[in-house]
Amino acid sequence: MSPHPADAHDVIRVRGARENNLKGVDLDLPKRRLTVFTGVSGSGKSSIAFETIAAESQRMINETYSAFVQGFMPQLARPEVDSLDGLTTAIVVDQERLGANIRSTVGTASDANALLRILFSRLGDPQIGPPNAYSFNTPSVKATGSILVERTGGAARERADFTMLGGMCPGCEGTGRVSELDLTKIYDPSLSLEEGAILVPGYKPGGWMVRQYSEAGFFPGDRPVGEFTAEQLHDFLHKDETKVQINGINLTYLGLVPRIRQSVLLKDREAMQPHIRAWVDEAVAFGPCPECEGTRLAAPARSSKIAGLSIADACAMQVSDLLAWVRGLDEPGAAPLLGALGDLLQSFVDIGLGYLSLDRASGTLSGGEAQRLKMIKHLGSPLTDVTYVFDEPTAGLHPHDIQRMNALLRQLRDKGNTVLVVEHKPETIEIADHVVDVGPGAGRAGGEICFTGTVDELRRSGTVTGRHLDDRAMLKPAVRTPTGALEIRGATANNLQNVSVDVPLGVLVALTGVAGSGKSSLVNEQLAGRPGVVFVDQSAIKGSSRSNPATYTGLLEPIRKAFAKANGVKPALFSSNSEGACPTCKGNGSITTEFGFMQGVTTPCEDCGGRRFLASVLEYTLGGKNIADVLDLPVSEALAFFSTGEARIPAAAKILQRLDDVGLSYVSLGQALSTLSGGERQRLKLAVQMGDGADVYVLDEPTTGLHLADVSKMLDMLDRLVDSGTSVIVIEHHQAVMAHADWIIDMGPGAGHDGGRVVFEGTPAELVAARSTLTGQHLADYVAS
Numbered sequence: 001m002s003p004h005p006a007d008a009h010d011v012i013r014v015r016g017a018r019e020n021n022l023k024g025v026d027l028d029l030p031k032r033r034l035t036v037f038t039g040v041s042g043s044g045k046s047s048i049a050f051e052t053i054a055a056e057s058q059r060m061i062n063e064t065y066s067a068f069v070q071g072f073m074p075q076l077a078r079p080e081v082d083s084l085d086g087l088t089t090a091i092v093v094d095q096e097r098l099g100a101n102i103r104s105t106v107g108t109a110s111d112a113n114a115l116l117r118i119l120f121s122r123l124g125d126p127q128i129g130p131p132n133a134y135s136f137n138t139p140s141v142k143a144t145g146s147i148l149v150e151r152t153g154g155a156a157r158e159r160a161d162f163t164m165l166g167g168m169c170p171g172c173e174g175t176g177r178v179s180e181l182d183l184t185k186i187y188d189p190s191l192s193l194e195e196g197a198i199l200v201p202g203y204k205p206g207g208w209m210v211r212q213y214s215e216a217g218f219f220p221g222d223r224p225v226g227e228f229t230a231e232q233l234h235d236f237l238h239k240d241e242t243k244v245q246i247n248g249i250n251l252t253y254l255g256l257v258p259r260i261r262q263s264v265l266l267k268d269r270e271a272m273q274p275h276i277r278a279w280v281d282e283a284v285a286f287g288p289c290p291e292c293e294g295t296r297l298a299a300p301a302r303s304s305k306i307a308g309l310s311i312a313d314a315c316a317m318q319v320s321d322l323l324a325w326v327r328g329l330d331e332p333g334a335a336p337l338l339g340a341l342g343d344l345l346q347s348f349v350d351i352g353l354g355y356l357s358l359d360r361a362s363g364t365l366s367g368g369e370a371q372r373l374k375m376i377k378h379l380g381s382p383l384t385d386v387t388y389v390f391d392e393p394t395a396g397l398h399p400h401d402i403q404r405m406n407a408l409l410r411q412l413r414d415k416g417n418t419v420l421v422v423e424h425k426p427e428t429i430e431i432a433d434h435v436v437d438v439g440p441g442a443g444r445a446g447g448e449i450c451f452t453g454t455v456d457e458l459r460r461s462g463t464v465t466g467r468h469l470d471d472r473a474m475l476k477p478a479v480r481t482p483t484g485a486l487e488i489r490g491a492t493a494n495n496l497q498n499v500s501v502d503v504p505l506g507v508l509v510a511l512t513g514v515a516g517s518g519k520s521s522l523v524n525e526q527l528a529g530r531p532g533v534v535f536v537d538q539s540a541i542k543g544s545s546r547s548n549p550a551t552y553t554g555l556l557e558p559i560r561k562a563f564a565k566a567n568g569v570k571p572a573l574f575s576s577n578s579e580g581a582c583p584t585c586k587g588n589g590s591i592t593t594e595f596g597f598m599q600g601v602t603t604p605c606e607d608c609g610g611r612r613f614l615a616s617v618l619e620y621t622l623g624g625k626n627i628a629d630v631l632d633l634p635v636s637e638a639l640a641f642f643s644t645g646e647a648r649i650p651a652a653a654k655i656l657q658r659l660d661d662v663g664l665s666y667v668s669l670g671q672a673l674s675t676l677s678g679g680e681r682q683r684l685k686l687a688v689q690m691g692d693g694a695d696v697y698v699l700d701e702p703t704t705g706l707h708l709a710d711v712s713k714m715l716d717m718l719d720r721l722v723d724s725g726t727s728v729i730v731i732e733h734h735q736a737v738m739a740h741a742d743w744i745i746d747m748g749p750g751a752g753h754d755g756g757r758v759v760f761e762g763t764p765a766e767l768v769a770a771r772s773t774l775t776g777q778h779l780a781d782y783v784a785s
Helices: 045-062 106-110 112-123 208-214 230-238 256-265 274-283 299-303 311-316 319-327 332-350 367-379 399-414 455-459 464-468 519-526 556-567 627-632 635-641 650-661 678-690 708-723 735-740 764-770 774-784
Strands: 011-017 025-030 034-038 083-085 090-093 141-151 154-164 177-181 242-246 249-253 284-288 387-391 418-422 434-439 448-453 484-491 499-505 508-512 533-536 590-595 598-604 696-700 727-731 743-748 757-762
Touching: 011 045, 025 045, 025 418, 025 434, 025 448, 034 045, 034 399, 045 083, 045 090, 045 387, 045 418, 045 434, 090 367, 106 112, 106 367, 112 311, 112 332, 177 256, 208 249, 230 256, 256 274, 274 284, 299 311, 319 332, 332 367, 367 387, 367 399, 399 418, 399 774, 434 455, 434 464, 448 455, 448 464, 455 464, 464 708, 484 519, 499 727, 499 743, 499 757, 508 519, 508 708, 508 735, 519 696, 519 727, 533 678, 556 627, 556 650, 635 650, 650 678, 678 696, 708 727, 708 735, 735 764, 735 774, 743 764, 743 774, 757 764, 764 774
Parallel strands: 034 418, 034 434, 090 387, 387 418, 508 727, 508 743, 533 696, 696 727
Antiparallel strands: 011 025, 011 083, 141 154, 177 284, 242 249, 434 448, 484 499, 590 598, 743 757
């Protein structure tokens, strides 16, 4: 019997992929199998999986909608590829943090809150109303007035009342916290508004934000604020919304304090720009709302209970405990709802997030936790023949949890889906049905397919990944002696159970433990804010689409000045965001032509040839290179260029050396930050903050996104930091880092309320010998294998 024609489409075919650094890649990927993309950081793995396969799948799905609908959707560019065949619907599960809206919680992001609200609206005692009555995003509304009722005999006006009960606490508007502003950090009474009395970031003298106050007419803009009358000061700080006209423009005036509350304090702190966050930390004191006790909910919602628990109590419980409570409810009339809620909460436990609570702010989740939360909705999905694309799903996972993640990836595959995983951990590479090794190097030295085949064939292939797949670290024969200690006493944040511990100084300390054991809580509460301590976390880099390593690190400033001095012109000429920019493309290097609802076309600027600068600017050189040539240099070549000869710039060489130290030698100075991988962005942040000259560095999983071959380079850099007199504390799950540490502090023994304690303090050798914790057992297996 001849095979059915449909069965021939069992492969995703990629031909001529050129996205980012890819060099015309041709690739066949088996469908309904688990494929892992390996290779050094920056080799082009994400360019294939995310920016070629997933991007084209999503773009083609969007094209199936009507032109009208497409007009409201984001316009996705077609990837640089000759052809793609055999694509299926792609679902991307990446490590981008969840929306940092201050009202976004684990419960709202997972839809668990929606099910709970329905449950309480049906079974709550007393019955207070529909599901919105239990929602902290819905305010209560009351209205009284006249309505026009049309009937057969005509229309008549009738008096009507309208009431809608919402669950939002009126005291904190559903945020669960109230803020108290320090007025001395808001304005300087000795200055007038025109002289810069307003101290809030963004309110510059002469700027539009200040002119709205100084020219509103309620008080003089040229008189010191300290000389205002009581009424004028009240209008400046607290006046309600009022219509005003400034220079013929109709505007709504609002006092400075309520404006700050609306424009700044309703944002999640993690989403703020660094300078605004620093001002908020100084000027604002936050505390739980006294009216709702931090639950975000109004009194009626808190009064309605099921089996003794309110919806606020349910959301505050650890998910694993909430699951037991839901399973224990005997309500035949709500059996389908209880079943759906129980299955959703079970998914939390299965994926290793049972330690979270539904009222946890989603902005506080790590990248790995956010990724696993996104996975939950797909675990129970009846969809099959879908392509799932994962970005390092083991990020932030303890070795104990990686086996569980591997089981979930297999589960998705076994339902008939194609699973594509970008990964560095050998534990996950080893479960692959098919491996694609990208390289051989990073940046310009990568972008090629070095190997495709099985894991066993990879081991014999001789590629960088194949050679390092079975690498295992050895315990250090000798450890450093501490020079002091940071004392932590009585730490109680989140699940910490009155933790007291001494963190040694002058050595490399690894803070370990399963996900949710309390590591980050200990750092955030007790270490991050101390003088001389720099905390390099995993939050995203903030910058515009024009940002690149040269601008982000401050490297461009000394380079521009050196070019200006060498050629006797202004530094502004050597910025593509200033006077030197090509006027045609405004310094972008490319021009996008829009066609309404159809896909826009981006082409290199014909006037500057994609180099972003005026032709006259490119005539100025330093050491034989113009500014565009310099921005095209990778870090390693730029370091050599600015270290000697006519182009020697010590300030630039110092920054470039730090970039080289963190393993970014292949990244071009002018490469857009948006094209960097997660691991590259993390190390870029580390390079910047290394220049602050801190006494103690606290690093949150510095091996994230690092290839097996690059972990040793990261350890060498950490050693150099410690040997130079700096103390380094790393929150880590990678056994090679644990084995290399001088001291280990292990949190646990479990996650959530099963963790929050220090279960071991000592050297790696002592931890391995004791095998008393999960970390000790996995580290012992690692160094023995």
